[in-house]
Amino acid sequence: MTAVLLSIHVLAAIVFIGPVTVATSMFPRSARAALAGDGPPGAVEVLHRISRVYAVLGVAVPVFGLATGAAMGVLGDAWLIASLVLTLLAAGILGLRVLPEQAVVIRALRGEAEVAPRTVRGLSMSSGLFALAWAVVVVLMIVRPGSTTGV
Template structure:
């Protein structure tokens, strides 16, 4: 059973979290293009924002299967698992607290609606903050993957 849970956990992580990380990474680039007047970039922004939202929800399956897998393997209280869970919460916080709202603001501005009292310069700064948050989100996932592969302190680890 542990092998099935682990397989599902890995597949769900690759497909769902992978889609989110790609969409999050591409959004600032198309945001800059749209704000520079490239109308063709706006549909790309809409698509990337939708992919981010939908796959973020689907990605909730990753920790569910991860906890089930860790529990079945008897490693749920191992430090590397707890660290990975904490980092997963951090990634979720960055996504919900910075990336998704930032995408919404940039998309709104690209569609022609500047925030009240806002300027293109303000939105340009938002794109830069969004790019930073996106990089942070992706870096956290890289660390989680490394923890999953190396499993520090594990007797079966490298």
């Protein structure tokens, strides 16, 4: 059963977290171009939609991760706790910074709001921190400090 849970966890991470990470990373550049009139606003809307949808689907990753950790008996291990904290941090960055600021840019492209240049710069930073948090989680999942796998 552990192998099945781990497989679902890894597949969910690849299929759900990968696209949201790429979409949030591409959004600021596309937004700058669209706001300057040099790029299609539709591309920015698609990237925002991908970010939103895959953010929701990405909830499966920690759910199956916790189930896998419970099956492996490692829920109290420091590497897993650190991974959970980083996952919560990434979710917070995405839900509280990236998605709302993307929505402001979308409204600005539709002529419904104004957007400050610092908003797009902030999106670049927030997107980078989101990606960095996930990169560290991946390393923790592979290396698993203190494990007996010999890695």
